[in-house]
Amino acid sequence: MIVALSGGVGGAKLALGLSRIMPPENLLVVVNTGDDFEHLGLSISPDIDTVAYTLAGLANREVGWGRHDETWSFMETMDALGGETWFRLGDRDIALHVERTRRLKSGENLSSVTADLCRRMGVGPRVLPMTDDPVRTRLLTNQGWLDFQEYFVHQRCEPVVSELQFQGAGAAKAHPDFLAALADASLEAVVICPSNPFISVEPILAIPGVRAALIASKAPIIAVSPIIAGRAVKGPTAKMMTELGLDATAGTVAERYNDLLDGYVIDNADMSEVVSIDARVTLAQTLMTTLEDRESLARIVLDAAAVLRRRELRGLRHRTAQ
Template identity: 45%
Template sequence: MTQSAPIKVTLIAGGVGGAKMAEGLYHLENVELSIIGNIADDEAFHGLWVSPDIDTLTYTLADVIDRQQGWGVANEGHRALDTLSKLGDDTWMSLGDRDFGLHIYRTHRRRQGDRPTHIARDIAKSFGLECEMILPTDDTVQTRVRTEAGWLSFQEYFVKERCAPEVRELHYDHIEDAHTTEEALNALAEADLIVVAPSNPLVSILPILKVPGILEAVKASKAPKIGVSPIINGGVVKGPADRMLSSLGYEASAFGVAQIYADFLDFFVIDHADEQHVTAINGLGLRTSLDTILMKTRDDKVRLAAALLAVSRVGSKKASEAQELSA
């Protein structure tokens, strides 16, 4: 029996939630996965260019991630950081020895003038990944966080300050001048399904969608678009998304996230614990699906990924039948 053509899935992702969703899709049979990852968390440390979200995706899919903390390499040493600390350097950004090796390679390639997109692709391939790791732009875009003490880089807020200050404003520096990569546009145009991961919508997803041309390409795609809520019963598994949403005037709930995505998604998957939001989310024009969306194990991730494909297939079939009846 001839196997059907693989389903082309384009995942928009950042952070640990994005990496979990990527892992589920990556381990599904007959899926050709492309990932457009967040680069607005990128920053230079010790003269090296660090790309935390892209590296977390790469390490996760290569199965070398430190699963306890959700980022970095498992069984990592910190001798380089110890030396830097002894020399008086500021070492609040914890980078492991093997992690340093990757940042040295990336920085060397960037200084040679290589496209960041090609560098990310080559790193992914060197780690044995059989998916496309795509950057939304080769330009530098950086999320800034305004707190009571003033403006911070995202890593200063997230790592150094441990997300403690109240967020009063977000800004994505240089995003209006960024140029979308052809790879990202092609992945969206050729997708059979576009998935928005259960990532922090404000600092992981919007910095991708706000790169000029990305959101327009998502809307123009004929593929079903499905998102997964990062909020379960008013809270998050990890990270500051709920507090950020509240402090910036959004509702910290599955409904609040649905409001952010309502103008381009077709389907929104929320947890059974948030069933009370179904009517309101449907009122936004989204088709809502209830599921268990907490992903603790690889089996959880693969099961949810398979459920997304099933929801999009069934929903698209019903929409097509409704159009035929109304014609």
């Protein structure tokens, strides 16, 4: 069994690669829900949907989110009526949000709704929200505190970020199946996908008990850098790092995960950073532009995890309980 921690587009790409080179039923993808929000009366889970659409073969391959077979009559009509159109919802995508909203309001929890919707879309791996409790990422910017989607989509990541807050994380409970998987003796690796560490991975780590469970896990933890040669493949990772007073490097991301990591996969372009990283480093091509790239990187990650398991058997494990 493999547990993958994922945000949206970047994480979904690696999750797809993993699902294609291993039995998909042995892959558990734990997804950030700090991006979730209500819009037009609908409960929207952007990262969950991106992962689900990607694993189902339904994602828009050009942008990485939404559906490839989408139509936009709803948005066109909403615009004509003077409604809010800054968060674009395709017609087919809206059907998913309507059904999720209906079922959540009827008393179902997010994980059970997600599991059923994924099954109906033909998703092989299990897609699990990090928690069934509400956690909302907020950012302190030069325009004050902003909800994540206001910053990310409406404001197009333009405000300068100085602080992040995961509202509700302290009171949230990690999904019990997530914690059980981390404690499972058959777990072969935990993979931190190349998602934004601040807004995709750290909301998961902010839930009480998750970091301790990761440290206690017997499986090696291996992360893939979302930074290549000082730039993010997609999204505001590098921009946010600079605004937070951090160097936008693969090494800096490793420092964010330092007490967790046994291994770290970085791009060949960042070879000079190997000596500064306190984990076993694997060099690879981490830019995933094709399906073959996704599968190749997934194989490299699992091979690196296998080496780390052998090191553990020899008593050379890097990570220690804290």
